[in-house]
Amino acid sequence: MALADARAICPDLSTRPADLAAEATALASLRRWVGRYAPMVARDGADGLMADISGVPHLFGGEQDLREDLQARLERAGLAATSAIAGTRGAAHALARHGGGVVGEGRLAEGIGHLPVTALRIDQKTAEALARLGLSRVADLIQMPRAPLARRFGPGLVLRLEQALGAQAEPVAAEADPPHFGVRMTLPEPIGKQEDVMAGLARLLERLCAKLALHHMGARRLRLDLRRVDRAMAQVEIGLARPMRDAARIAALFAKGVDEVDAGFGIDALRLSAPVVEHLAPEQIGGGHAVQSDDALADLISRLGNRIGFDRALRLLPAESLIPERSFLLVPAAYAPPAAARQPAPPKRMPPRPIALFPPEPITAASGHPPARFQWRRMSFTTLRASGPERIAAEWWFDDPMWRTGLRDYWRLETREGPRLWLFHTPQSPDWYAQGEFA
Amino acid sequence: MTMRLDLKPRPQTSPDDPLGLRPRRVHEAEGLGRRAFALFQATRHPGPLVWILPAHSPARPLPAGLPDGVSERLLLLTPQSETDLLWAVEECLRAAPVGFVIAEPEKPLSLTAGRRLQLAAEAGRTPGLLLIRQDAGSNATETRWACKAVAGHQDSTLHQWSRIKNKTGTLGTWTVNWHGASAAFDMVSTAAERHQPADPPG
Structure with missing residues (x-):
């Protein structure tokens, strides 16, 4: 029956679109x-x-x-x-x-x-x-x-x-189950020493990594569940900077987490699973200088990410925006494309940019346009040379509270005192701010 | 027989280079121009570059303003606590593939922490540079540099970099014209008073 016909018969019919993906799941x-x-x-x-x-x-x-x-x-x-x-x-x-x-x-x-x-x-x-x-x-x-x-x-x-x-055969073709990346181990006697847990983990990792290798996958996150004798569960979870299935390198990352676990009266079961896996094709082992260097760097990012957080180990990627704050993206290094796959930075054709950018800081006691003397961070400066203005307009399709003041005229000011600053003036609500420092 | 593969990229400095940092050691830079000095050193050290600054620090490097080739190999770490920051510095110094480590600790380093970083730098054969506040240096540092930008005549970006502490060498002040795009720089000869009379002409 068409929906229009159904509505004609029953006007207050409530309908919902079919969610095919959810149904399939x-x-x-x-x-x-x-x-x-x-x-x-x-x-x-x-x-x-x-x-x-x-x-x-x-x-x-x-x-x-x-x-x-x-x-x-x-x-x-x-x-x-x-x-x-x-x-x-x-x-x-x-x-x-x-x-x-x-x-x-x-x-x-x-x-x-x-x-x-x-x-x-x-x-x-x-x-x-x-x-x-x-x-x-x-x-x-x-x-x-x-x-x-x-x-x-x-x-x-x-x-x-x-x-x-039944005259023609038609077998039931059951699809293969997706591989499950989890292994477990139950122990006859509870263990409590850190070395024992690490030894158990090494055995589990060996099995898990063999399974990952069989399916050409690499783990991106790993979770170790430890069941204590009193049925309490302890959990250690680590992230990896890139898909990996090297047991020894992964075990090293677990050391700190396992050290912090309270074993209580002992641990009698271990379960290791890889909740997040990614495709990882077999690689030539050993490899050249560049491969080893990349591996070592990925290990470093894993170690750093597991302690300070993966969202705090960042790479700078160029973005398509003329707004200084949005001209780059800070992307977690673990999820950033490797340097070789990235596009080289476009040639700089714009006026020079500062090396460091900070949120706009108001300039006080500014005199003149551009200011001949001003104060910034409680220091007084006298302008030696000013180049500008470079007008940058807000991107109207984003509502950025920092840009509510409208247009900005950027100036590069060289001061007699030394620092070379990036100042801007907002003509729509006249005021001066400092936003960056040049080399 | 074992073969040791060297993962370390070689810096382009020679021992008699006045502005070179001694390899495998941790150095310090203070003053308003310390970031520029750090970037200047970054251009001279190939390989991955790590910049560690506190999470609440408002300043962030702007890729468009960095010297050529720096933003591509830069890894920015923003740990939340001072302890994590020092741990990250040590970990990066100890890692073989890292070419240069720049860190901005907030508090003065204790002698123990400073020694630890020196040992890590030695183990990982990585030079490091700590950007410190005025007079917040540690005794364990190899050299300390006071850096400031200097006003110059038309078309120059002058920096005055002085080595104010050196464990194994001399101190000195250099005025350098570095435009901030590549590793190239001009040493500006300072006008100084002559201590002996000039050679007679002829």
């Missing part, structure tokens, strides 16, 4: 749950799951009981679902979308015979053509000879029919 988690019934579960279209339960039903007391168990659990979780069990994938698909139920062994033709032909996963055009010929039920198709059907409607219809009846 929900279906994926449901797929993991259905794993309790069968080893192989695959997604079936956007709204279904297909499980291969060969050899499973007797564990639940038969097919009927299995289906009832599944339905009861789904209902308890608040999910309205229809399920069907049949000998073939096609038949189960058709039945699940038309009321559900169980089709016994060898009774496929009767079980799905009463369903409309559209249940056979055929396209709209074929379905319409079949309806025009009066073939509306699957049972009508089953008795037809296959060769004329294939000649008239193409091989697709016959294939679907054969698949539903």
Whole structure:
């Protein structure tokens, strides 16, 4: 039904757009749950799951009981679902979308015979053509000879029919689970010494790094959960400046965190997981001078970031703005592209810029335009030379409180006392400020 | 047999260069022009460059104004506490690939802290430069420089850099014309009184 028609019938109908991504995620988690019934579960279209339960039903007391168990659990979780069990994938698909139920062994033709032909996963055009010929039920198709059907409607219809009846094999293709990067270790006796925990960690890291290497991944964050004897959990989390799977280098970063953990009466289980991983292709080990230097620098950034915070180890990247404060970006070094990948700084064609920039500081006792004498930071200056003005207008598409005073006329002032300052004048609300210092 | 790979980029200074900083040591610079001096030294030391300044310090380096090639290799650290700052300085000095470390501590360094930094610089073979406030120097420093900008005639950016403490050499004052874009500079000869009569012509 079109939305307009639905609104006409029920004016206060509330509607929400479909969130396909969220639905897919929900279906994926449901797929993991259905794993309790069968080893192989695959997604079936956007709204279904297909499980291969060969050899499973007797564990639940038969097919009927299995289906009832599944339905009861789904209902308890608040999910309205229809399920069907049949000998073939096609038949189960058709039945699940038309009321559900169980089709016994060898009774496929009767079980799905009463369903409309559209249940056979055929396209709209074929379905319409079949309806025009009066073939509306699957049972009508089953008795037809296959060769004329294939000649008239193409091989697709016959294939679907054969698949539903089991004459054509159609296995359940369960997709591979995404690899889980977590390893654990339970200890027969609790441990408390830092060296023991580090030794356990080294073993876990070895396994985790082997797994990461197998999947060509590198860890970006690592979490070590330590379970104490009294069931309390301690957690040590570290970040890495770039994806890494080198056990020895990672272990060194854990040392400080492990040192701070209170072991209480002892630790009897360790769990190491990598919540954030990134792709890391295999690399030539050893490498040249540049590679080793890069590695050592990344290690340094990891060490610094884990103590002072990764948002406090920064790199300066150029930005496209003429506003001095916004002409560069401070990006965490751990997430900044490596120097080689960055574009070289554009050639400087603008008037000289100061080496240090600070928030505008008011100039007092300014006389003249540009000021011939002024005071800044409680020091008096006499102007020797002034070059300017360079007018910079605010970016109107950003509301920057610092730029509410409007236009700025920047001057480079050389003082008799020595310092070369970057001053600006705001003509719209006349005042002088200092914002930078030149070399 | 072991082979030791040298990760350290070589600075372009010679021992008889008056403005060169002794390698593997920590130095200090004070005065209003200390940032310019630090950047001048940064242009002479290749390799990654670390600048450590307190998180609440209002001034930030402006890439467009830095000498050529400095902003690309600059790593800016803004630790929150003084202890973290000193720890970061030590850690960077000790790291092999770093070419030069600039730090702006807030408080005067104790002798112990100063010695620690010297040992770290020696271990990592990295020179360091601390930008200190006036008279807040540490006794452990190798050299201390007083830096200020000087007014010059048309088209010159003069700096007066004087070595006011030196553990293993002489003191001195140099007036330098450095325009702040590359490592090139001109030494300005200072007009001084002659102590002996000039050689007679001919």
